[in-house]
Amino acid sequence: MFTIANTSLPQLLLGSGKFSSPAMMIDAIRASGTGLVTVALKRLKPGEPSHDLISPLRQTGVKILPNTSGAVNAKEAVFAAELARELLQTHWVKLEIHPDPRFLMPDPEQTLIAARELVKLGFVVLPYCSADPMLCLRLQEAGCAAVMPLGAAIGSNQGLQTQAMLEIIIEQAKVPVIVDAGLGLPSHACAALEMGASAVLVNTAIATAADPVQAAHGFRLAVEAGAAAQAARCAPASKQAHASSPVAALLSFLS
């Protein structure tokens, strides 16, 4: 478990996108053991059938975290956060501003501007951001409740491409570091926790697996393993061997 704004949460957070059906999403959420699931805002289209996403999510007992996906600048993100607050009666928000449609890279300048504004407005701000140690420090100074640097591009399943930068971010952070985006395998999540991350957020890797429930189960175990390794403070690697059995001359009398 880790804590954001006095709320204790399991270290695996889930996104709700891309599941083949709402029932599959709910089954995967249950298998993952998560306590927090993200959702997005969308403009209603007249005549388009719409589904009630919130009631089934609430039945699982998870906390629902709205994101600002779709916002291309700070102004839009603040507006989206205010809409989400009104809709869900939550002052938590996952701030994400990614105007570039190909790589979906978060806009560092607009994210920082929006973070400062949202903190002033009383939000608990969880910003999705580049794996940039200075930016993460600035977001922390701005009053963000956590930072969410990317492992790789959203939905890319490439794993911890930003590992060296994540290590610096984790070392410097006074708020929880949640590795978000790009994790493709349970082993990536385990490695993030082993490195000292507080949590990971996973969506595509679970939702688009051939068996999302098994994937969710795998990520749950991996996060538990990584958290245990972190708590154990495992010894560092070394270049040469260190015997784990006695090596004193046992049979030297034969020679």
Added chain:
Amino acid sequence: MNKMIEIYVNGEQQQVPTDYSVEQLQQQYATSQQVAIALNNQVLPRRFWAQRLLMAGDQVLMFNLVAGG
């Protein structure tokens, strides 16, 4: 019959009667799910929906929640 006025809902022009409230408009669009509403680019809290009558030229934006990461 009531006089009709023109408003915009999510960018599309629509006619509603003169004494039509935001709440009536919301019920026309979304009965089975929660929505958030912005009126002329300001979030309009739910407690004002019933009393706020629509006026000609009003821009209404209506949002719901969808799956996302």
